[in-house]
Amino acid sequence: MSKFLDYLTYPYMIDNLVLLITGTVHGRDISELIDKCHPLGLFDSMASLCIASTPEELYREIIVDTPLAPYFVECVSLDDLTDVNIEIIRNSLYKAYFADFNTFCNRMGGETAELMSQALAFEADRRAINITLNSFGTELSRDERSKLYPSIGLLVPEGTMRLQRADDSTAVGAAIEPYSVYRRLFQAAADNPEKSLEDAFFENEVALCKEMFEHLFNYAIFYAWLRLKEQEVRNVVWISECISQKQKRRINNFVPIF
Numbered sequence: 029m030s031k032f033l034d035y036l037t038y039p040y041m042i043d044n045l046v047l048l049i050t051g052t053v054h055g056r057d058i059s060e061l062i063d064k065c066h067p068l069g070l071f072d073s074m075a076s077l078c079i080a081s082t083p084e085e086l087y088r089e090i091i092v093d094t095p096l097a098p099y100f101v102e103c104v105s106l107d108d109l110t111d112v113n114i115e116i117i118r119n120s121l122y123k124a125y126f127a128d129f130n131t132f133c134n135r136m137g138g139e140t141a142e143l144m145s146q147a148l149a150f151e152a153d154r155r156a157i158n159i160t161l162n163s164f165g166t167e168l169s170r171d172e173r174s175k176l177y178p179s180i181g182l183l184v185p186e187g188t189m190r191l192q193r194a195d196d197s198t199a200v201g202a203a204i205e206p207y208s209v210y211r212r213l214f215q216a217a218a219d220n221p222e223k224s225l226e227d228a229f230f231e232n233e234v235a236l237c238k239e240m241f242e243h244l245f246n247y248a249i250f251y252a253w254l255r256l257k258e259q260e261v262r263n264v265v266w267i268s269e270c271i272s273q274k275q276k277r278r279i280n281n282f283v284p285i286f
Contacts, residue, residue, distance in 0.1 A: 032136075032247045034095070035129045036254055040069025041096055042121045046114060048077060052086045053111050071095055083109035099124040116168075119159055119176040126152045126178045136247070143240050143248035150236060152178035153187070153210065154229050160191045160200055161225075182207055222281055230283045234259055238286075256285055 044065040051061040059078045062070075073093040080086035087106050090097065103120035126148055133144035156177045163173050174192040178184070183191065183204070190203030201218075204210040213228040237252035263282040270279040 029247060035132060036251060037068050038125050040066040041071060044069035045096060046118045049109055050114050052083050122155060123176060123178045126180055130180050139243050139246035140248050143243060143246055147236060147251060149181045152181035153183045156183055156188055156191060160194055161197060230259060234283055234285055259283055259285055
């Protein structure tokens with residue numbers, strides 16, 4: 029169980045390390061940036077990263093003394109530590125993480141494997157769709173984009189091949205047309221001007237996580253609990269921002285949980 033819970037913290041570690049890399053590339057003091065890191069993404073050897081003052085030193089510290097070292101060795105080279113490549117690094121690390129966590133859950137078997145396979149497939153597909161949409165208007169080529177797509181998910185391989193060829197949001201909609209769940213989410217966002225595709229993804233994630241609580245004797249409920257707590261935080265932030273910006277008519281446009 030402890031290893032499963034460790035895997036739940038890895039996304040926060042990835043985001044924290046990307047923050048530190050970004051700060052180092054821009055000459056920021058790492059000790060100041062650590063205070064801004066997400067607490068769930070902290071690890072015992074994080075203090076040792078403070079001695080790094082250049083991207084080269086930070087890279088050496090990461091590949092030697094962090095839980096994400098295997099992902100960095102597999103996906104990131106020293107030459108990649110530039111401002112231009114920050115999001116490529118993030119997506120490459122998430123790709124390795126999804127594959128590794130999925131393999132671990134499948135080895136556990138039972139309800140945990142079944143439920144986590146669905147959850148990780150959704151996470152991976154959401155990231156593949158977002159990578160595609162966010163790449164439009166950038167210098168990222170189709171081939172470079174396809175290398176960032178996760179290797180798991182419902183979209184693999186036919187859907188991701190279609191996404192690779194997409195050059196606008198209409199083409200993305202056509203690429204995911206054969207997949208009913210994503211077709212429904214894409215259409216829901218298109219039909220409601222006050223709802224983004226990301227909002228539709230969050231709603232589906234909440235439904236998926238709530239369903240996990242209907243099953244017994246599995247570790248997936250810990251994943252579901254954490255994701256629902258994250259949505260709770262997003263809801264509180266949304267309500268707070270609506271109040272501060274005097275947009276009370278939109279205050280109920282959050283994703284309900286229960």
